Amino acid sequence: MSRRIRESLPLLPFFALVTIFLIVPTATVIVSAFFVDGVFSLARIAALFSDTALSALWKSVLLSASTAIIGAVLGAVLAWLIVSSAPTSVLRRAVISLCSVLAQFGGVALAFAFLATIGLNGVLTLWVQEHFGWNLAGSGWLYSLTGLILVYTYFQIPLMVIVFVPALEGLREQWREAAVSLGASTFQYWRQVAVPLLTPAFLGSFLLLFANAFAAYATAAALVSQGSPILPLLIRAALTSEVVLGQSGFAYALALEMIVIVAAVMIAYNALVRRTARWLQ
C-alpha cells in the first residue's frame, strides 16, 4: 500500500495541475450554466437558442469547418511533397521547422501581420492602390468572417503538416512494392491501398483542426470589433459589455456549449486515431 502511494507521488503535481486548470474551471462552467443563485434553472441554457447565440454557433462552425477543410487539403498535399523529398534534405527539415513555428503563430501577432499587409492601410493595399488602382481592403472584409477564414488558414495548414507527416511516413515502401508486384498501377495503389489507410488519419487531423479553430480567440479578438460573430467573441461580449449587463450567466452557457462541441469532436478524433494506429505505427 505504502509503496503504491510512494510510486504515485511523482504524479501528484500533474493531478494538482489538471485539477486547478482543467477540472475546476470545467466544473464551474457546468454548474454555473445550470444553477442561478443556487437554484436549478434551464433559463441560461434556453438562452442558447436565441437568434444571436444560434447565429454565432453557426458562424463558429462554418469558420472552423471551412478553415479545417482548406487546411487539411492543402496541408496534406504539402505534407506529401515533404515526405517525397529525401529525409536528409535541408529543404525538408527547414519546412518542417517552419511549420512547427507557424502552427503556433496564431493570435495577435498573426492578426497584426495581416492588418499590416492587407488591412485598410496595409503595405500591400497601398502598393496595389498606387499601381493598379484597386482597393484590396474593400469595405473592411478582413475584419469580418471572410477575413477570419483567410487568417485562420494560415495556422491551420502548418498544423496539418505537423500532424499528417507522421501518418505519411508510416506508409511503408514494402506495401507499394507488394502492390506493384501484384500488378497494380500507381492509381490503383493510391485508390486501394494508400488512401484507405490514410483516411482515418486524415479525418482525425481534420477534426483536430476543427477544434483548434473553434477554440481560437485572440486572433479573432484582435481583428473583429463589431457584432461578435463567433462564440468566443460572444462570450467576451457577455462578460465585458458595459451596456447590456448581468450576462455572465449567458457566458457560462455559451462556454458549456463550446465544451460539449469540442468534447464530441475530440472523442471522434480519438476513435479515428486508434483506428489509424492499427496500421500506421
Added chain:
Amino acid sequence: MKKTRLLGFTAAAVLVAGIAGCAPPEKKSEGGQTESGGNASEATSAEDFGGMDALVEAAKKEGQLNVIALPPDWANYGAIIKAFGDKYGIKVNSAQPDAASQDEINAATQQKGKSTAPDVFDLGQSVALANTAMFAPYKVATFDSIPQAYKDADGKWVNDYGGYMSIGFDSAKVPPVADVNDLLKPEYNGKVALNGDPTQAGAAFSGVLMVALSQGGSVDDIAPGVEFFRKLKAAGNFLPVDPTPATIESGQTPVVIDWNYLNAAETAKLPSWRVFVPSNAAVAGYYYQAINAGAPHPAAARLWQEFLYSDEGQNLYAAGGVRPVRADQMMQAGSIDKAAVDKIPVIDGPVTVPTPDQTEKATKYLADNWAKAIG
C-alpha cells in the same frame, strides 16, 4: 460578538491572500485612521478626517492611488493624473487604460482585499447604476454646487463630465458631413466607423441612439438607428473597425461616430479633423464617478474626488473638451477656464439624455438586432 468573528475571518482571509502571494495584502492599520479616530474607508466628507489638510495628510501617508480604465487622451485624464500626482506627491497607478466600465467592476470584485484593487471608478451610466452597492458614499467640498440631477443624494456617485455624440471626419479625405444622412452617400464608401459595438460600449450605444433620433426614432424607439446602420453596411460604407487615435491619424477611419470630446481631441493631432454635432439629434451622456467601497487607499480615493470636483480639476476636464458637471456654477462664479469652455459645442435645441429604464429597453433591442443588422 459577531464583529470579532468577522475580524477573525478577515484576518484569516488576509493570511491566505498573503500566502497565495499574488499581491501583498492591504494592511488595515496603515493610513486607515482619520484624525478624529474614525476609519478612512467610512469617511463621508473631508470633515470626517478633521478637515481638508488632514485628508491630504492621510492620503499622502497612503502614498498611492489606483485608477483604472482612464485613457490618457480621454477627457484630459493624462494631464489630470499628472497634476494630481505632482500636487500631492501621490503615485497614481493607472491600470488597463483602455478597459470598459464593466472591467472596472470586475477588477474590483476579483482583486477585493488586495492592494492592487481600484480605488475609484469612472463608469458609464448602466454599469454605475447597477453597482451602487459597491460604492462608498462621499460628499466633496463642492457637493452642493453640483446640480441635483447629476448626483446621488448620499454622494454614492456623482457625474463628473459629459459630452455630446458627434461625427468626426477628416476634411482632407471626405466631403464635410452636415447631416447624418450624408453618411449614406457613395463618397463615404468604406469610411464610416463607430466607436465600438453598441451592445458592449456606451459610446457606440449613444451613437446608434443619435442616428435613431435623426431618422425619426426616439429615445424609446432605437430601431430606426439600427435600420440606418443596416443600410450603411449594405451600401458598403460601414467599416467594422474599432477606431482609435492610430486609425484616425493614419487615415484608416476617416469618419468616426464618437463623443465630441474624443473627436475634438483628435483635431490637436490631425488639423484637418472636424467635429459635427447634429443639432436635430443631440444626445448627451455623463460619466459617473464613484469610490470603491473596498478601496485599498481610502483616503487617497477621497482626495482624488476632492481634486476632480475642485475648480482646478473641473477646468482640467474642460481643457479636454468635455463639459465638467459644475460648468454652469463655475461660469456664474467666473472661475471657469473661458478659453477651454468656448471650444465645447453648445446645443440650442433639445438634448436627449436617456433614463436608465430607456437605456435598458434600447439595449435589449440592440442585443437582439445589432448583430443581424451589420452581420
